[in-house]
Amino acid sequence: MSNSIISVKVKKMNRNLSALPTYATTDSAGVDLCADLKEPLVISPGETVKIPTGLAIELPSQSVVALIFARSGLASRHGLGLTNGVGVIDSDYRGEIQVLLQNLGPLPVTINPGDRIAQMAFMPVFHAVFEEVLELQDSPRGAGGFGSTGIK
Numbered sequence: 001m002s003n004s005i006i007s008v009k010v011k012k013m014n015r016n017l018s019a020l021p022t023y024a025t026t027d028s029a030g031v032d033l034c035a036d037l038k039e040p041l042v043i044s045p046g047e048t049v050k051i052p053t054g055l056a057i058e059l060p061s062q063s064v065v066a067l068i069f070a071r072s073g074l075a076s077r078h079g080l081g082l083t084n085g086v087g088v089i090d091s092d093y094r095g096e097i098q099v100l101l102q103n104l105g106p107l108p109v110t111i112n113p114g115d116r117i118a119q120m121a122f123m124p125v126f127h128a129v130f131e132e133v134l135e136l137q138d139s140p141r142g143a144g145g146f147g148s149t150g151i152k
Contacts, residue, residue, distance in 0.1 A: 006122060008066075009058035013096045021055065021120065030069060030119035033099060037113040043103040048083045051099045051117055059091040065125045068099060068118050079105020082118065089120070 010020050014036050021031035035041070036054030043049050059066060068087030074080040083100040099118045103109050111117060 006060050006064060008060065008122070011056040011058075012054060013052070013056055014054040030121035032071070032116040033068070033097065033118045033120055035099075035111050035113060035115045035117045037111065039113065041111045043080070043101060043109045043111065045103050045106055045108065048100060048102040051101055051111060053097045053099060053117075056094055056096050057089065058094065059089070059122075062091045063125050064091060065089065065123050066097075066120050067123055068097070068120050071116060071119055074109075074117070078107075078109045079103060080109055080117075087118070091125075 012020075021033065023031055033053045033055070036052045041049065041051065057066060066089035068082065068089065070080070070082045080101050081104055083102040087097075087099065089097060097120070101111070101117060
């Protein structure tokens with residue numbers, strides 16, 4: 001199965017940025033986003049910061065969204081995660097992409113200029129038309145939620 005390709009226009013908000021986002025490997029699902037900082041930034045335990053990436057994008061249509069995810073290495077090694085879980089870049093947003101990082105770990109973490117701080121993946125968007133009904137069709141799971149399917 002081959003990858004689907006879309007064209008995404010990128011504006012460098014800071015002309016000092018050297019490169020456009022790239023995929024780390026040929027099979028990477030997302031591109032790395034880097035910190036566009038003038039100097040190192042220390043994130044204290046429990047602190048949330050907004051880190052600029054120096055990039056703005058134009059998605060090809062309203063049927064595409066860019067999603068910002070945490071980098072697993074930063075989460076596992078330093079306890080850094082995204083404050084909002086997943087960042088959503090709508091197709092009509094033209095401002096700079098910024099990453100909301102939160103230090104959930106016990107130690108301060110330093111982010112240096114150019115550090116890879118998040119990853120961005122592109123997904124299709126479906127707009128729903130909602131239809132109110134009195135009943136929903138039964139399913140084997142039914143209304144079972146949180147933990148209803150067990151852990152093994």
